[in-house]
Amino acid sequence: MFGNFIYYIVVLLIYSTWQPMEETGLDIFFSLLTGFCLLAVFAGVTWFSFYRMAEKIHNAGLARIDQRFTSTVTRQSVLAIALFAVDIYGLNLSVMAGRIPLFIHLPTLQALVFLCLFSLHLVIIWFWAYPVYQRIYRSDLSRREYIRSNISFSIPVLLPWLCLSGLLDIINVLPFEQPRQLLSTTWGEIGYFLFFLLAIAILGPALIQKFWRCYPLEPGSDRGRVEAICRRAGVKYANILYWPLFGGSMITAAVMGLVKKFRYILVTRALLQFLSPEEIDSVIAHEIGHIKHRHLLLYLIFFAGYLMLSHAGFDLILPALVYITPLYRIIDYSGMNPADFMAILYSLFLIFSFIIYFRFIFGYFMRNFERQADIYVYSLFESAKSLIKAFEKIALFSAQSPDKPNWHHFSINQRVEYLKKCESDRTWILRHNRKIRKSITLYLAALILSGMLSYSINFGETGQNLTSHLIKVALLKEIDRTPDNYELYGMLGDFYHNRKNYIEAAAAYKNALHLMPDSSKILNNLAWLLVTCEDQELRNPVESLDYAIKAAEIETAPHILDTLAESYFANGNISKAIEAEKNALRLMPADRGYYEKQLKRFQATLGVED
Known part of the structure; x- marks a missing residue:
């Protein structure tokens, strides 16, 4: 499920970073027809993939077929992203849509339309995946509810962008010049982004719980146990809610919210139905561990850190691109505008850096934060045996292999084995907490260094000299490539003139x-x-x-x-x-x-x- 978060953010990066400098000459009817045909082919391939899987489901073990199901959904989701990129980069649909007057004034609305186009691809996957899902997990969930649960779980990841971009559209439409001038500055953009990131982190849970159709857990023994554990840990919250994720059939719980007024503890019906009271206590203790260790705040820092690290990384990679001669040959061979080519490179850099960052850096912290939340159980109870039993039940009812890890969680067996280590030797708790402190310190040090480097490149004298040198090298290489382009000589003359190299300027x-x-x-x-x-x-x-x-x-x-x-x-x-x-x-x-x-x-x- 968490993979859907990555998919939507990658698609948003593909859409928002594409800024073509010139018309492609494609006809709008050709682009629309081609896009429709690609969508139809995608739907056919998706149907065939899951149809074949459904036929072979009886001849394969449950764990094996679950692995095939997951890999097929992932493969088709990646293919959906690739087709979306073709719609944007190849068919130029976003540029054509941008000519519509309403979209000119409200670009966020246009972006939502294209996000809906990508969502249509995912809905096709979920539609044909449902029969296999139902047979693997023996679910009585309807196809409609299965699709709706996938959408509702995934979409909130776009909430910060929607609020950020939507308000910016409103500011640009209103007849007030001062806010627009402020947001056009570097520090204005940074301040605006950080303000909204914090505001959404605080207020977002109140919106998300409505979007997920959560509702209060009724008074009774179950609610009483959750309340008692929270009181014991000294944790305050706004409410304890039922989480109807996939009809509440998943044995899981969650916590969201940085501050108590907008903090919610979520539980599913399956959790309350299949776990014993002691096991429920241990699962809630795990969620409290996230609060006590401030994991939600750290996730916010890691997300902002990606923006800083990717910006600094591109500042370092850009100079290298100027010296890579094969790139110029690729531009010549493709016939692309160099500015368009650089826009594609920039988009690819952001996308791959995002995937690498969240898969390895963010994923590293998520896995270890989950383990830290697991061992927090020892802060409230003498033993973690109830949590171990809860994990074993989750593995039994989920039909997934207990040895199957993912990028954001250790496998169930790995989590159980570590808890058993802690049962026999509590120093393993201290070791893990110490490991996380060292990891966060190292990460923050890298973040500070990258911030200093980025500031030096963008605002310092070293950066200005480097930028000037890169402009000169790029112009000279481009002149070598197209020696009959008089505009390039004019730009070179302007460059030398601004640098007060008057003799070189006059010659250019x-x-x-x-x-x-x-x-x-x-x-x-x-x-x-x-x-x-x-x-x-x-x-x-x-x-x-x-x-x-x-x-x-x-x-x-x-x-x-x-x-x-x-x-x-x-x-x-x-x-x-x-x-x-x-x-x-x-x-x-x-x-x-x-x-x-x-x-x-x-x-x-x-x-x-x-």
Whole structure:
């Protein structure tokens, strides 16, 4: 079930990181028809996979068929993600949908539509998986309830994104400029994200328990035992709820909520039905262990940590990409826009880093936090024998092999064996707690170092120098790849100009003009360089005026007329400079104050001469 969380987040990353720079030329009807055909083929393959499994279910052992069932669901889910990526990257459906006026103003609504498209793929999997699920687990759950339980369990992982993105849409639609300006800054974005992450972590459980259709556990012996254990541990909560997950047929419990006002303890009917009172006590003690060790808060830190580590990781990988020559050959061979190619690389980096991080780092802490919650039982009881019996019953009723681990839990046998170690030697409890403290310390140290590195790269002098070097290398490599592209020489000239490498800038601009003599932008930039640069030997007002006049003949724009005025002024033709600057002002430039200041400077000089 936890795998569905990963699937939805990966799909959200695929959707949100794709920013194509140019049109693909695909027809909307072709894209829609192709997408429908792919969906139909996917449905057929999924049906056939589970049909074959259902036919062979009697000839295979229960544990083996359970493993095949799980692997088939996983394989089809991964295929669903791949088809979704084709819809976004290949068929360009998100770009086409983005032309709809409603989606232009409310992009979150468009994202929800595409998430529903992915959910349709998963519903197809669950629809055809149901008969096999029913026969393996001997469940009387209806197909509709089976699908609904899968959806309701998975969707809340998107709640933080939905609130974060939805409110941002509202802010952008409202006629208030100050909030938009604040959120356009780096620190504004960080503050907004952290605020909402904390707010959802605190308030989210109140929404999720409604979404899961939980309802209060009625007064009686079962509720009384849970309340007694919580009082004994000193844990406060908002309510104890029935958790109707898969009709309440799973033997499980959970706790959610950082603060007591929005903290809920969840139990299923199967848990209360099949476990003895002492076993129920031990399971609740396990959930209390999560609260006592602040695991929910640590999960929040780990989630925020992924964002920091992935950002810092990409800052380090980006420089390496510039030097990987085969990438340029791939771009040439594919005919892709380099910006689109980099957008795909960025998306792939985020997706694979997310999978690796949650599979290995987050998964490591989840497994060990579960073990830490297991051994918390010794804080409330003298023995963990009741918890061991509860695990054995869970293995018996779940039809899953007790030796089957997953990325977020140790196997039942592994958990039982560790508890048996603790039964004979309590120092194993201290060892595990010490292991977790060391692991968290190491993780936080890595997080701090990556944060410092990311800050240095993005805001420090070292980062600025590195960025400048990368831009230069990328431009030179691109020029080698497409030597007839005059715009690249112009960009190289702008780069050198900004770095005050005036000789190299002038050479780059002249190379650009050799390829495109009538580029008003490059003519203007070269004219401005020759009339304003600090290198007196390079200054050439006469040549500058020639370039400026030609640029003004091609395009009449305020900044071009300002360059013309500056060139006239440098050549001593003050009246022409004033005339050109007045013409620039008549074009109503955005930075009117600058042009007025220029005009006053020219007029003051003319007054002195007179």
